[in-house]
Amino acid sequence: MKKQPELITSRKLLFACLGICMTAALIRSAAAQAPAATPPPTPYSAAAEQGKGIFSSSCSFCHGSQATGTEQAPNLLRSPLVFQDHNGDSLGPFLKDGRPTLGMPAFPTLAPEQVQDISAFLHARIQEIRGTRLPETAMLVGDPKAGLAYFNGAGKCSTCHSATGDLAHIAAKTQPLALTTLFLTPPAKPIQVTVVLPSGQTVSGQLEYLDEFTVALVDADGAYRTFPRDRTKSVDVVDPLIAHKKLLPMYTDKDIHDLLAYLVTLK
Amino acid sequence: MKCRPILSLASLLFLPICLSAQTLDPEALHRPPTDTWPTYNGDYSGQRYSTLSQINAANVSSLGLAWTHHVEFGNESYAQQASEGRRIKSTPLLVDGVLYFTITDNVWAMDALTGRELWHYAWPNNRAIHVANRGVGMYGKWLYFMSPDNYLVSLNAKDGSERWRVQVADVKQDFFSATSPLIIGNHVIVGPGNNDNIRAWLESRDPETGALQWKWWVDPDPGAPGSETWVDNATMAKGGGFPWLTGTYDPELNLYYLGTGNGVPTDRPPHPTPEGDSLYTASIVALNPDTGKLVWAYQVTPHDTHDYDAGQTPIIFDGEFQGKKRKLLAQVSRNGYFFLLDRVTGEHLLTTKYMPETNWAKDIDAEGRPIPDYTKDANPPGALVSPYPIGATNWWSPSYDPKTGLIYCNAARTWAYFTTSGYGRFRSPPDYLTVAIDYKTGKVVWTHELGDKSGVLISGLLTTAGNLLFGGDSFGNFLAMDPATGKTLWHASLGQFVTNSAMTYELNGRQYLLVAANDTWFAFAVPESEAKNNGHIKGH
Known part of the structure; x- marks a missing residue:
């Protein structure tokens, strides 16, 4: 029973959605009944x-x-x-x-x-x-202040990002859904790896391949180097996106909505 | 000409007295798969456990390539041109030294000793979805194959000549077929698939004539049990739930077990309320294979809204649970949960979450069913959901090792953002791992990471009495693991990731391990000298 408030919210949401769907359906059926004039094809940009x-x-x-x-x-x-x-x-x-x-x-x-x-x-x-889905502004239900707090607090976004630096004007060029996708799963970036050989020699570079058995990299000179992992002392990988990946199981949907609400203020 | 002693009454009923050429003795269906692998899963249990032990933990390091065979089926074939369809996803059958396998639209016979092609049957090009074909079924000297455009085709195992074809569903209604037919007694059990809003079923055909014997509808008739879980008859009449994978069978109980697909559409009413479970979609069901009548059902995802079908293999085995010996059924389900049932009655015994990321349910109800959290449905601001529709697992065959009491499954860590706003779609690429689950507790005993490089596909699994677990990683390595710990004991890089489930067989005193990667077969064995040293090939 203590879950009741959530349920009511959901039902409200349902009615809101139904309302939109029904309106859309009415528009469609009106169009269907209109005389043979075929609607003009969607003008492409x-x-x-x-x-x-x-x-x-x-x-x-x-x-x-x-x-x-x-x-x-x-x-x-x-x-x-x-x-x-x-x-x-x-x-x-x-x-x-x-x-x-x-x-x-x-x-x-x-x-x-x-x-x-x-x-x-x-x-x-x-x-x-x-067809026409809800506009992306329908995603903006969060609290920008809570989003800012998350940015600087639990999300630790400010460790790497800044509203006046890399994220300045991000909302001017990125729509809400793309923005959400961007922080949930940013595009892949080169991964750096450091391999320590049994001799103690260290080889670093951009990771090319890594499985249970093999590590391969391109070093600073552009040379491709490959090593069996059982002949290495250690393989240390620095994935610049690890913080984003680790957040996936941590987010609540509210965190995501709030963070988006904050990021869209960075116009 | 080869004659075999016929021992059982069943054999006398179903087969001529003297068997000639490659002919499946029905008794083989009731034995552990050693020199014969007569069904998709090897036997009826779905355990994918072999009693062979010539290849074992002590000598696996000497495992080497015995033969390889690259499949050619012509550039004109639509299957060749389909990105997913041209992969070998089938598990071959093995009868009298001959392997039978499929790729969508194609069936082959291959010498199990050398990989040499014996015959190739090609179905005419067609406009169906060429996503997969999981293999053939066999009855006596006849093979059964589902074409992507939904014909059940019977072939002569001797030369691949077509005996007859019958249409199971119409491709014009967007049905497509990929299942491996299962033969139970004189029933050929098949079912098509469809992604649209349409009523789903499973059916049985006569192995001699292809005539329809029965149909079982996943979505009930109006007024029938289960119909009360639908908002109205119109929705129910096209509620989907196609059982798209081969099930398992208990000959003693005469029950066929299978998992049904997800209900459609995902936003069907009543929604989003807890009422309206949409029976018998996303359920494990037990059917009488002679009549197609439902004996019991257990729904693993009530009113699914995320495409979490329950098609995964219902593994059957006998074992102890809470101090009592029981006839059990286990499913590592696509929805992220593990289920243990009593397979006699369908009584629920255990539910656990094997993928900790799983977040679409808020709790487990008194009957062990996850309670959907409807805030995790697609909504305007969006919800971050795990697993995404590919599932926490999928058709990748699991395995049960009676020696460890563990169930093994390849699983995927995935996330999707479900929103009704905008046109984009966020899905994180699947990150794969093997999980080992103790059936008695449902707890994950170990995991083995497999990487994220194989798109939407990872291998199935096989366990053997040689204390080995075989599977592929996402990079293209074929692995032998210690089933107790998940530690890698041996590997071979195949250059492409494994696309089916490995199987194993004994031939001329030697054990072979066979696996496919895209359009190439790889057979492994230990050296002859090792094989001789290890005389007792049949294990315990």
Whole structure:
């Protein structure tokens, strides 16, 4: 019984959602009953129109003209990589190398602007397919003051980040959902590793590979070095994102909502 | 021509008196899998435990490659072009020295001694979802295979020639099939899958003709038991819950055990209230295989809203629980919880959380079922949920080792942000580990990290009387672990991660260990000299 208040909140939420859904349904049925005038196709932005052309010539053969996939390649409108992409930031690095083992060729010659246009086209398509969802402002239910306290306190965000430094104006360029994704799971960064050999010699560099048996790195001179782990004294890995990973099981949803509410004030 | 003594009445009923060529003796289904591996899981129990011990903890360091075989099926095949579909996910059957395995749209027979291909059957290209095929079933000299576009196909094991095909479901309604048919008596048990809002079922077919014997509907008829857990008949009539993995069977009790899929859509009413469990979705059920009638059901995720189906293998074994010898059933479930039941009655015995990150439930009810925390459903500001829909585990076969009393499962640490705002989607990449669970307490005894490099797939597991646990990590290493501690005893880098569950067999006095990585098979054995020194191949 002590859980009752939560339940009431949930029910309120349900009614709110139902209200939105019903309104949407009414609009749809009104549209369906309207005379044959077909609604104009969603106008794409100039970038999306450009992207449509590039997509058509470079990608549609495998992913289909509508990006919904074919037998050869997946539906990009359900692709986590596309969802997480913002203006080409995920697509760009991905297209550069492709995924040859899965038959996805590399497109190293695409200019960054072209990648951004493809990104705009794919996001426009996702919007067409998934219909109108709640605006991202619906995510802003948290308390910015509590978010600031979390930033400086329990979240220990201020250990590495600053509102006037790396995060200055972050909300001006990043939407709430992308912002949430960014702090929940930031894009991968190079990992540094230090290997101590039995002789006591230390080898440091950027981690290339690490499993139970092998560690491989590129050292400061750009040389690739690989070692069997049972012939090393120690392998110390410094993952710059470890703090973010460790937070995942620690967050309450309120922490996330509050933190977002705070971060969106950094305009 | 090879004749075998026919001992049982059942054999006389089901097979001609004299067996010729590769023919499965039905009695083999009731023995531990040694020189024969007659079902997807090796036997009916789902334990994936082999009594073979020629390869054992003492000599595993000498384990070496016996043969390898790369599968070719032509660039024109749609399966070849499907990213997930072209991987070997099946566990082969082994009968009279011949291995039978599948990739979606394709069936092969292969010499178990050398890996040489004997025949290849290719199903015509089609527009179904080519996500996987988990293997064939066998009855006498006939094989049974599900095509992705939902035909049950019977092949002659001798040469792969097609005997007949029957349509189980229509691909135009977006059904797709990947299961390995299970043969129980004269029943071929199969079920299709579908991701849409549609009524789910399991069915049985006649092994001789393919004629339908019975259908069991996951979503009840209006007014039938279980229907009271749905908001209305219309929702129930398309409530989903496809049992998409092969179940297990207790011949003494004559019960077929399987896990059902998740209910759909995930935001179906009544929601978000605690009423409306959506039976029999996300449940472990016991069916009479002769009639398809439900005997008992236990739901592991009431009113699922996160795609936590309960398809995972219901492992059956006899063992002590709280001082009493019992007929048990255990499931390491996709929802992050471990369940132990009495398989005679379905009585609940134990529930524990094996993945500590799991946060979609707020408590366990009196019957051991997790109580969903509906604040963890998709909502406008969003909820951080573990596990994400890939699950805390998935179809990756678990294993039970009666010598340790531990259940082993490959699991994934995952997170997703469920929001109804915006168009993005956050999912952290799965971070894999092997977990060992003491069935008596449900406690995790040890874990072994496997890394996060294999996308949405990790290997299944196998235990043997040689005190070994076999599985693959996410990097491409095939591992032999100590089942008591999880410590790695041996490994081989296959260059690509393991995509199926290893199996093992005895042939000409030698034990082989067989595993697949993408489109290549790898068979391992200890050197001949080692094999001779270790005469008692059959273990205890």
